[in-house]
Amino acid sequence: MSVTLNRGQVLRRLRLGDIAFKHITRTAAIFVLVLLSAVILALIDGSVLAFRTFGFSFLWEEQWNPVTEKFGALAPIYGTIVTSFIAMLIAVPVGLLIAVFLTELCPMWLRRPIGIAIELLAGIPSIIYGIWGLFIFAPFLQQTLQPFLISVFGDIPVLSTLFAGPPYGIGVLTAGLILAIMVLPFVASISRDVFDAVPPVLKEAAYGLGCTTWEVVRHVVLPFTRVGVIGGVMLGLGRALGETMAVTFVIGNAHRISGSILAPGTTISATIANEFTEAVGALYTSSLIALGLILFVITFTVLAIARYMLMRLERQLGN
Amino acid sequence: MPVPNISLYSRRRRRNSIAMTLSIGATLFGLAWLVLILAVLLWKGFSGLSLAVFTEMTPPPGSAGGLLNPIVGSLLLTTLAVLIGTPIGILAGTYMAEYGRHDRLTTVVRFINDILLSAPSIVIGLFIYEIMVYPMGHFSGWAGAVALAVIVIPVVVRTTEDMLLLVPDTLREAAASIGLPRSLMIGRIAYRAARAGMVTGVLLAIARITGETAPLMFTALNNQFWSLNLNAPIASLPAVIFQFALSPYKEWQQLAWTGALIITLAVLTLSITARILAAPRKST
Numbered sequence: 059m060s061v062t063l064n065r066g067q068v069l070r071r072l073r074l075g076d077i078a079f080k081h082i083t084r085t086a087a088i089f090v091l092v093l094l095s096a097v098i099l100a101l102i103d104g105s106v107l108a109f110r111t112f113g114f115s116f117l118w119e120e121q122w123n124p125v126t127e128k129f130g131a132l133a134p135i136y137g138t139i140v141t142s143f144i145a146m147l148i149a150v151p152v153g154l155l156i157a158v159f160l161t162e163l164c165p166m167w168l169r170r171p172i173g174i175a176i177e178l179l180a181g182i183p184s185i186i187y188g189i190w191g192l193f194i195f196a197p198f199l200q201q202t203l204q205p206f207l208i209s210v211f212g213d214i215p216v217l218s219t220l221f222a223g224p225p226y227g228i229g230v231l232t233a234g235l236i237l238a239i240m241v242l243p244f245v246a247s248i249s250r251d252v253f254d255a256v257p258p259v260l261k262e263a264a265y266g267l268g269c270t271t272w273e274v275v276r277h278v279v280l281p282f283t284r285v286g287v288i289g290g291v292m293l294g295l296g297r298a299l300g301e302t303m304a305v306t307f308v309i310g311n312a313h314r315i316s317g318s319i320l321a322p323g324t325t326i327s328a329t330i331a332n333e334f335t336e337a338v339g340a341l342y343t344s345s346l347i348a349l350g351l352i353l354f355v356i357t358f359t360v361l362a363i364a365r366y367m368l369m370r371l372e373r374q375l376g377n
Numbered sequence: 378m379p380v381p382n383i384s385l386y387s388r389r390r391r392r393n394s395i396a397m398t399l400s401i402g403a404t405l406f407g408l409a410w411l412v413l414i415l416a417v418l419l420w421k422g423f424s425g426l427s428l429a430v431f432t433e434m435t436p437p438p439g440s441a442g443g444l445l446n447p448i449v450g451s452l453l454l455t456t457l458a459v460l461i462g463t464p465i466g467i468l469a470g471t472y473m474a475e476y477g478r479h480d481r482l483t484t485v486v487r488f489i490n491d492i493l494l495s496a497p498s499i500v501i502g503l504f505i506y507e508i509m510v511y512p513m514g515h516f517s518g519w520a521g522a523v524a525l526a527v528i529v530i531p532v533v534v535r536t537t538e539d540m541l542l543l544v545p546d547t548l549r550e551a552a553a554s555i556g557l558p559r560s561l562m563i564g565r566i567a568y569r570a571a572r573a574g575m576v577t578g579v580l581l582a583i584a585r586i587t588g589e590t591a592p593l594m595f596t597a598l599n600n601q602f603w604s605l606n607l608n609a610p611i612a613s614l615p616a617v618i619f620q621f622a623l624s625p626y627k628e629w630q631q632l633a634w635t636g637a638l639i640i641t642l643a644v645l646t647l648s649i650t651a652r653i654l655a656a657p658r659k660s661t
Contacts, residue, residue, distance in 0.1 A: 072558045072561070073558070075558065075560055075561075076558045076559055076560045078560075079559075079560035079563070080472075080476055080559070080560070082468055083468045083469065083471045083472035083475070083476060084472050084476065084477070084482075085468075086464075086465050086466075086468035086469035086471075086472060087468075087469040087472040087473060087477070087482060087483070087486045088482070088486075089465060089469065090469050090486050090489060090490050090493070090530065090531070090534060091485065091486060091489055093493065093527065093530070094489050094492065094493055096504070096508070097496075097500065097501070097504045100503075100504045100507040100508055101500070101503060101504065101507070103507065104503070104507050151403075152403045152406060152407065153403075153407075155399055155400040155402075155403035155404070156400065156403045156404045156407050158396075158400045159400040159401055159403065159404045160404070162400075163397060163400060163401065164404075172404065172408070174649075174652060175408055175411055176407055176408070176411075177648075178411060178645060178648060178649075179407065179410060179411045179414075181584060181585075181644055181645070181648045182411075182414065182588075182641060182644065182645075183587065183588020183589070183590075183615070183640060183641070183644060184588070184590070185588055185590045185615050185618055185619060185637070185640075186414065186418070186588065186637050186640065186641055187414070188619075188622070189618060189622045189633060189634070189637050190414050190417055190418070190637075192622065192623075193421075193622075193630075194417050239410050242407055242410075243407070246407060270389055270390065270392070270393035271393055271396075271397060272392060272393040272396035272397065273389070273393070275396070293495060296495050297495060299497070300495075300496065300497025300498070300499065300500070301497070302497065302498065302499040302590070302591040303590045303591060303615075303619065307622070307623070327497060327499045327591070330499055330503065331499060331591060331594060334503075334506075334594070334595050335594060335595060335598065346503075347503055347507070350499065350500050350503040353497055353499075353500060354496070354497070354500045357495075357496060357497055357500075358492060358496075361491070361492045361495055361496070362488075362492060365488055365491050365492065369488075
């Protein structure tokens with residue numbers, strides 16, 4: 059068979075195969091772009107009805123009533139932002155400190171195991187955090203942290219509203235704390251990678267001047283990696299904003315905005331997860347998809363900023 | 378010779394030791410959660426682990442049973458998702474690393490891919506609902522598999538590109554110098570050199586989708602009974618855990634814990650295997 063093929067034919071066949079393969083891979087790469095556009099278009103298409111009915115006041119109406127078919131996104135948006143804020147408040151400092159430990163203090167032989175353990179924490183599926191949060195963490199908080207907060211801040215004017223009410227166990231604070239645990243490994247492992255990228259000469263120079271480890275971190279490592287750290291934090295924030303299952307278990311699913319972070323609330327993702335399959339009527343479904351669109355726009359923005367920051371750091375290191 | 382300022386010196390040292398103690402504390406705090414969660418899972422999950430879990434169907438409320446149908450459902454959905462998602466991901470990653478290393482398309486795709494990589498998975502579920510479940514008029518296993526595939530793609534794209542970029546260019550040049558066409562060079566040389574890393578990517582993708590619940594809730598839904606029909610709702614472990622954990626029945630809650638243990642062990646095994654596979658590559 060191969061004897062009958064002459065050299066020209068073989069080469070032509072190879073060239074055709076080459077061109078075909080290149081175009082197939084190119085198509086696959088373009089498919090990734092198409093995928094993201096399709097997600098956005100499908101969400102817009104699904105939420106048209108809700109936005110046409112309620113206008114943009116959908117974004118700041120608090121009422122969410124499936125019976126009268128009045129829907130507003132304010133309570134879920136508020137819950138999403140507050141829970142993510144609590145999460146970042148804890149996860150950022152703790153994550154950065156872990157990164158400092160891993161890059162400056164930890165003995166070499168321990169770095170890899172601890173790093174892997176932290177990354178495994180990031181790999182645990184969110185539904186596991188959810189079931190753990192519901193059965194173990196929430197009852198624990200109900201008996202310990204929450205009564206403590208209520209008794210300590212009960213008489214202080216502003217804080218008494220923030221920590222008002224009976225300790226339910228589940229609620230906004232619990233959701234925020236679980237998110238903190240979930241986001242922590244992200245912030246820690248990205249900050250570690252970013253800290254590792256600092257040229258050793260810079261650190262050695264500072265140590266040579268007699269700086270303490272803390273001073274090296276504070277005045278050399280952090281300024282040098284600022285952009286990357288912000289990128290890592292934003293990446294963690296993106297995860298906290300969109301996290302669904304863990305939050306759904308412990309937030310309490312109450313469509314109202316309460317001044318107290320001990321009260322039950324809801325987030326965008328928890329609302330969708332809880333109500334979507336049971337939603338009756340086109341308007342209800344469309345309102346939930348509109349919530350999804352809002353969530354996607356928020357996380358898209360946050361993630362885009364995060365990636366841009368990390369790309370800038372890479373370029374800075376490249377030069 | 379100037380007298381050293383002892384108070385300044387000791388203040389700096391004190392500040393340093395406070396910061397270092399805090400960072401050790403933070404690390405212990407972080408690790409404590411991993412230990413706590415695993416300990417609870419083992420404690421609660423193991424007590425319900427028996428042969429019945431793997432041989433019996435999910436029970437009606439208030440009676441004993443197993444997790445056979447959700448386990449099989451999860452395996453089926455995961456396999457399909459990987460079969461759909463991996464080729465697309467590998468091909469896209471190949472373009473970015475081999476053909477368009479410096480062109481604008483690659484930069485844009487990389488950026489968009491990174492966003493897809495961390496996009497909220499519940500939004501993916503809504504997306505598949507809009508394009509598959511709603512037009513077809515019913516929930517289906519196929520929709521669930523496609524939703525998971527959408528999550529697999531960005532993970533595989535990312536690792537394929539990274540791993541192909543690690544392959545030394547001298548190998549490519551050597552292949553080109555003996556007249557090997559580019560597509561054959563990629564297939565026979567580059568893929569082979571990057572194989573361990575690419576397998577790692579697929580394993581990480583599997584680990585990622587094994588526990589995904591949100592994208593399945595509006596696509597594959599759930600199924601109380603034995604079914605392998607991909608045109609109908611199909612059970613999956615995460616969906617069953619969600620349903621059973623929130624139920625008031627003791628037996629169901631116990632099965633939820635056991636299911637959670639199975640998922641976690643699967644995910645941990647996958648990610649540790651992935652890391653072991655990737656390790657020798659990192660050191661070179």
